Amino acid sequence: MLEDVLAPAGRRPANARPVWIVAADSLKSAAIADGAAAAWAEQTGFKAAAGEVLVVPDGKGGIAGVVLGTGDGDDPMVAGALARKLPAGNWYFEVAQEGDLRLASLGFLLGSYRFTRYRKPSGETPRLVLDASLDRKEIAALAEGVWLARDLVNTPANDLGPDGIEAAAKALAAPRKMTVKIIKGPDLLKQNFPLIHAVGRASDQAPRLIDMRWGKRDAPRLTLVGKGVAFDTGGLDIKPPSGMRNMKKDMGGAANVLALAGLIVDMKLDVRLRVLIPAVENSIAGNAFRPGDIFPSRKGLTVEIGNTDAEGRLILADALTLADEEKPDLIIDMATLTGAARVALGPDLPPFYTTDEEFASALAEAAHLEHDPLWRMPLWAPYAKGLSSPVADLCNITSDGMAGSVTAALFLQRFVSEAKAWAHLDIFAWSPVAKPHAPVGGEAQGIRALLVALKERYGAA
Incomplete structure (x- = not known):
């Protein structure tokens, strides 16, 4: 059900965590607004290949956010990879200058698809908090x-x-x-x-x-x-x-x-x-x-x-x-x-x-x-x-x-x-x-x- 992967409309939940979207040639730019996330990406050898996901720790045993690589940045639909690689919880796109926020959001939802008629999925799935600038009705x-x-x-x-x-x-x-x-x-x-x-x-x-x-x-x-x-x-x-x-x-x-x-x-x-x-x-x-x-x-x-x-x-x-x-x-x-x-x-x-x-x-x-x-x-x-x-x-x-x-x-x-x-x-x-x-x-x-x-x-x- 779409409700399982798309957070309700309204104010962003307090527990929602960011996803920074970056192309391979932007790792050292301002595309990752969070300095700690940029440093972590460099220290771990993150290359920002298309669909590559890096979980960034917050230093307190939790997760500060996630970096999504888009490779050459040509295909925002690679955001669909997040649906299978993110931990459960609410997520939102913090930076989308490297691609199309609308298509990245749609890609997330399409990547969340499961055929469940004959076998029910186990466990919770990540949910997208849709940016307020987007047409929620159209994307849904x-x-x-x-x-x-x-x-x-x-x-x-x-x-x-x-x-x-x-x-x-x-x-x-x-x-x-x-x-x-x-x-x-x-x-x-x-x-x-x-x-x-x-x-x-x-x-x-x-x-x-x-x-x-x-x-x-x-x-x-x-x-x-x-x-x-x-x-x-x-x-x-x-x-x-x-x-x-x-x-x-x-x-x-x-x-x-x-x-x-x-x-x-x-x-x-x-x-x-x-x-x-x-x-x-x-x-x-x-x-x-x-x-x-x-x-x-x-x-x-x-x-x-x-x-x-x-x-x-x-x-x-x-x-x-x-x-x-x-x-x-x-x-x-x-x-x-x-x-x-x-x-x-x-x-x-x-x-x-x-x-x-x-x-x-x-x-x-x-x-x-x-x-x-x-x-x-x-x-x-x-x-x-x-x-x-x-x-x-x-x-x-x-x-x-x-x-x-x-x-x-x-x-x-x-x-x-x-x-x-x-x-x-x-x-x-x-x-x-x-x-x-x-x-x-x-x-x-x-x-x-x-x-x-x-x-x-x-x-x-």
Whole structure:
């Protein structure tokens, strides 16, 4: 709970102790205002490497404070290291000239995250006393949004199948007065969502489309689409055990979209928000869809199945078509779509694709300022011919396996034609290696940057 790591608002507790933030080249400067702390840092050989923490004694058997090193000072999120290295008690940032106090505070809270659904943590945790100059509501909302995305991704499919994704969406919607509509099972065919139905029909839990709305009807239309594959076996083109182990995270797009939607509502952006989540499980049974099958899509394009493990783009195709029918100002989709994205950019730098130069520039700048990494990749049109099929309008994969993230984005682009702008984020939604602000496990990627770019585009209501 956030209350366990964020001290109540109001006067700073008398027992709160300071954290001095210093970069490696500032150890001997005035950055450490406490002379004894500076001397102790020098005597102990403290180098102020990124995330390095030095406990400073008070000479009476207690603790005077702590020095946090930021290395070259480029990343204030290293303050997340404090959550695992500080003794219990109340702490506040005494000196933050070396970095961004807001992001350092957010980093502390994100580094405090623990997935506690199945195993309760032991012992007390350090608590941050937020500086009075900061927007407490904003920082708390951001932390809670990231924690929500992480919790959803970390929850295994036995407790978060399509039913669980629907329940999570309704839990987010209820206190925010968002409307929720569910199209489920055979009704998907009746209402023309054949690809969502085909991918999810082999599961014990029926496939569905979750449709959420919020905001004034006359505000600019913003639609978020999140891939909600609760678990991906690969289908009949089954994954090997190593490839299937973490497939509970294949609904990471849905998790991130839900977290972002909550932030948009909480920040009261001036938009007519719609959230579409096709929620399925890609299972194996006698009625599973097969390689070589051909299905119609909601858009009317026929799709040949080249591989059943390229299922995410199929369910997104129907959802994007529905989103596009309203001709919104902007559609953003998020999906754990391709391993090729990780080959190209690794797990920590998700690619994004967009047709809107202004939004691309705003998103790239926001990603840099928020230390929420994203990297623009090209929608290289000549590669689209690789998606051709001799028997259908298009195939869901290419035959050469090249440029997999780009061709997946090009596949999705075929289903967006009426929206003013569209952006696609091919996220990993997972931290394979612990970082100061993020433990190993589910991760929110891009939602803080997106929120900043959307605030710039639309403002608050």
